[in-house]
Amino acid sequence: MTRSKKYASSTDVARLAGVSQSAVSRTYKPGASVSEETRAKVLAAAEQLDYRPSMIPRIMLTQRSHLVAIVIGGMYNPFYATVLERFTSRLQAGGWQVLLLHVDSGHSFDAAIPRLAGYRVDAIVSALAVLGPDTAEALARFRIPVISFNTPAQNDFLSSVCCDNTGAARAAADLFAARGARRFGYIAGPADSPANQDRLGGFRDRLRELGLPEPAVLGGHFRYEGGYASALQMCAGPDRPDAIFCANDLVAIGAIDALRRELRLKVPDDVMIAGFDDIPAAGYAGYDLTTFVHDAARMVDESLKILRAATAAPPEPHEHRVVVPAMLIERGTTARRA
Amino acid sequence: MTRSKKYASSTDVARLAGVSQSAVSRTYKPGASVSEETRAKVLAAAEQLDYRPSMIPRIMLTQRSHLVAIVIGGMYNPFYATVLERFTSRLQAGGWQVLLLHVDSGHSFDAAIPRLAGYRVDAIVSALAVLGPDTAEALARFRIPVISFNTPAQNDFLSSVCCDNTGAARAAADLFAARGARRFGYIAGPADSPANQDRLGGFRDRLRELGLPEPAVLGGHFRYEGGYASALQMCAGPDRPDAIFCANDLVAIGAIDALRRELRLKVPDDVMIAGFDDIPAAGYAGYDLTTFVHDAARMVDESLKILRAATAAPPEPHEHRVVVPAMLIERGTTARRA
DNA sequence: TTGTAGGCGTTATCAA
DNA sequence: TTGATAACGCCTACAA
Numbered sequence: 001m002t003r004s005k006k007y008a009s010s011t012d013v014a015r016l017a018g019v020s021q022s023a024v025s026r027t028y029k030p031g032a033s034v035s036e037e038t039r040a041k042v043l044a045a046a047e048q049l050d051y052r053p054s055m056i057p058r059i060m061l062t063q064r065s066h067l068v069a070i071v072i073g074g075m076y077n078p079f080y081a082t083v084l085e086r087f088t089s090r091l092q093a094g095g096w097q098v099l100l101l102h103v104d105s106g107h108s109f110d111a112a113i114p115r116l117a118g119y120r121v122d123a124i125v126s127a128l129a130v131l132g133p134d135t136a137e138a139l140a141r142f143r144i145p146v147i148s149f150n151t152p153a154q155n156d157f158l159s160s161v162c163c164d165n166t167g168a169a170r171a172a173a174d175l176f177a178a179r180g181a182r183r184f185g186y187i188a189g190p191a192d193s194p195a196n197q198d199r200l201g202g203f204r205d206r207l208r209e210l211g212l213p214e215p216a217v218l219g220g221h222f223r224y225e226g227g228y229a230s231a232l233q234m235c236a237g238p239d240r241p242d243a244i245f246c247a248n249d250l251v252a253i254g255a256i257d258a259l260r261r262e263l264r265l266k267v268p269d270d271v272m273i274a275g276f277d278d279i280p281a282a283g284y285a286g287y288d289l290t291t292f293v294h295d296a297a298r299m300v301d302e303s304l305k306i307l308r309a310a311t312a313a314p315p316e317p318h319e320h321r322v323v324v325p326a327m328l329i330e331r332g333t334t335a336r337r338a
Numbered sequence: 339m340t341r342s343k344k345y346a347s348s349t350d351v352a353r354l355a356g357v358s359q360s361a362v363s364r365t366y367k368p369g370a371s372v373s374e375e376t377r378a379k380v381l382a383a384a385e386q387l388d389y390r391p392s393m394i395p396r397i398m399l400t401q402r403s404h405l406v407a408i409v410i411g412g413m414y415n416p417f418y419a420t421v422l423e424r425f426t427s428r429l430q431a432g433g434w435q436v437l438l439l440h441v442d443s444g445h446s447f448d449a450a451i452p453r454l455a456g457y458r459v460d461a462i463v464s465a466l467a468v469l470g471p472d473t474a475e476a477l478a479r480f481r482i483p484v485i486s487f488n489t490p491a492q493n494d495f496l497s498s499v500c501c502d503n504t505g506a507a508r509a510a511a512d513l514f515a516a517r518g519a520r521r522f523g524y525i526a527g528p529a530d531s532p533a534n535q536d537r538l539g540g541f542r543d544r545l546r547e548l549g550l551p552e553p554a555v556l557g558g559h560f561r562y563e564g565g566y567a568s569a570l571q572m573c574a575g576p577d578r579p580d581a582i583f584c585a586n587d588l589v590a591i592g593a594i595d596a597l598r599r600e601l602r603l604k605v606p607d608d609v610m611i612a613g614f615d616d617i618p619a620a621g622y623a624g625y626d627l628t629t630f631v632h633d634a635a636r637m638v639d640e641s642l643k644i645l646r647a648a649t650a651a652p653p654e655p656h657e658h659r660v661v662v663p664a665m666l667i668e669r670g671t672t673a674r675r676a
Numbered sequence: 677t678t679g680t681a682g683g684c685g686t687t688a689t690c691a692a
Numbered sequence: 693t694t695g696a697t698a699a700c701g702c703c704t705a706c707a708a
Binding site for chain 1: 677678679680683684685686
């Protein structure tokens with residue numbers, strides 16, 4: 001149940017096997033020159049002592065920990081759970097281990113940096129909105145490669161892999177227009193979120209280009225309750241929009257519930273809705289929500305490509321800003337005949 | 339962007355500050371005896387070199403890594419995202435770091451064990467269904483304390499913290515009975531899941547005790563689609579149940595969508611539904627699902643209590659099997675007058 | 677193919 | 693309060 005003895009060391013194994021410590025070391029190094037006889041003796045002794053080579057001295061010697069820190073904020077958005085899972089699998093497959101860091105503010109990120117440095121992580125992946133310029137600066141001082149997931153790089157010290165929010169928002173405007181919408185709304189996320197800014201910007205710009213009216217804008221959270229309240233307010237009056245683009249799916253689902261239950265409006269007949277993220281609930285028949293989805297697979301792959309290049313010895317040149325297109329998933333909430 | 343130099347070491351700092359390496363070490367050790375003058379010199383030099391003490395040699399010396407591995411399977415169930423987040427926050431607050439391990443089968447768990455041992459993790463938390471007896475045995479050999487989250491301990495080598503599934507299922511039977519239900523159904527999860535077994539068992543036993551009929555049982559997955567299909571099949575005939583307990587919320591939500599959209603049945607008027615987990619969608623107005631929720635906070639806290647005791651030096655005695663009651667969240671899908 | 681020896685960056689012990 | 697020194701467990705020359 002609890003550790004009663006220390007881990008066995010290679011020296012312990014060597015003693016038991018009657019060989020030198022280097023022989024043990026070589027036994028566990030692929031492609032080293034050890035005789036079958038020695039190897040057998042070592043493995044037998046190791047088995048008996050439950051020996052596993054420690055990574056720790058290796059880290060000291062090689063200056064590489066094979067540890068990658070993943071920093072995340074709230075996981076209330078299932079998208080991040082997906083990303084985290086995929087990252088973890090891929091990194092493990094590549095011989096890395098994941099040091100998970102939970103952070104709920106820029107401040108707590110700063111506080112965590114010394115710890116990351118203490119474990120000598122090879123790289124940091126930030127899937128986080130709170131990576132501000134100061135934090136980025138602090139990270140840069142340790143010369144640890146940082147990959148910012150979904151937050152554009154603000155300086156030369158970190159790379160970023162982002163979803164093309166602007167392009168997706170433009171596509172939403174096109175879709176609504178093609179379905180015959182006339183009055184538009186945007187239910188926003190936090191004003192300081194770059195993703196939210198780009199989605200609003202792309203949506204508004206494209207509507208303008210199409211000669212359509214400005215969208216009404218409300219909101220300020222990425223949460224269900226925010227969508228619920230904003231939809232209520234936005235659609236209570238006479239001039240309500242007949243197509244609403246929502247900052248994300250949680251917001252969109254909140255909006256749908258509000259429209260149906262409080263205002264007795266039909267989706268998509270009275271109001272079309274589109275969201276962002278394709279969370280599981282978006283696919284439930286009860287919502288059947290048209291949405292855009294980050295190409296998580298490709299974003300993770302691009303991140304890993306950067307990571308490999310940046311942690312190579314010597315470091316290889318690589319992209320610093322990658323933008324990956326979002327994918328439209330058209331479902332029932334925009335299924336209206338123009 | 340990329341590491342051009344190695345991390346600075348305490349020796350580098352000592353040289354620059356004109357003091358001994360030990361002086362640097364002491365400066366970073368709380369409560370050590372260093373003069374203000376020396377400390378100032380050290381801190382200045384450290385600042386200049388961007389020095390952070392490394393944890394790595396400390397691990398070698400103290401035999402404690404302050405690393406806790408959390409092993410998870412699929413995160414499609416948001417409950418695990420919540421648990422992971424809470425665990426991570428709490429562990430960090432307690433001075434630990436989290437090594438995240440993704441595992442998709444018992445086999446890949448086994449494959450990962452040497453890595454965990456290699457990083458000399460202080461403990462392992464498994465939030466996983468695939469922790470079989472063999473894997474548990476293999477873990478025990480390394481004498482690393484293992485805490486199994488939501489899977490009962492199978493041997494003396496690991497502790498477990500579980501939700502009281504049986505008790506919750508009995509409460510579901512009571513609730514349905516109190517609301518006047520007469521015919522019952524259970525949409526099951528995987529047959530080899532202990533959680534599923536306990537939920538079915540408790541539900542069935544309690545119905546029997548109440549002198550009510552046996553529930554119809556269908557299903558076999560913890561997923562939306564499984565609930566959808568099973569509900570369809572279970573309620574298509576004339577003798578359909580008027581109260582269905584579902585193995586979890588995803589299943590319940592699938593069932594609700596199927597009943598409403600395919601069979602035009604009303605929830606809760608025609609069929610009452612209860613689930614398990616209280617995933618976000620359960621709270622959406624569109625579902626308003628009655629459900630049971632793991633007391634994640636308390637389960638994590640109990641786990642940490644065990645973890646602290648088991649990793650203490652010397653190890654302290656502690657509970658090996660903790661069962662935490664689930665909490666009933668009564669919502670609209672059981673709101674029927676008896 | 678083997679063993680010896682030095683070093684990685686800390687902490688702990690001891691003497692000064 | 694300080695500095696020298698010996699670990700910790702492994703890897704990597706180097707010599708045998």
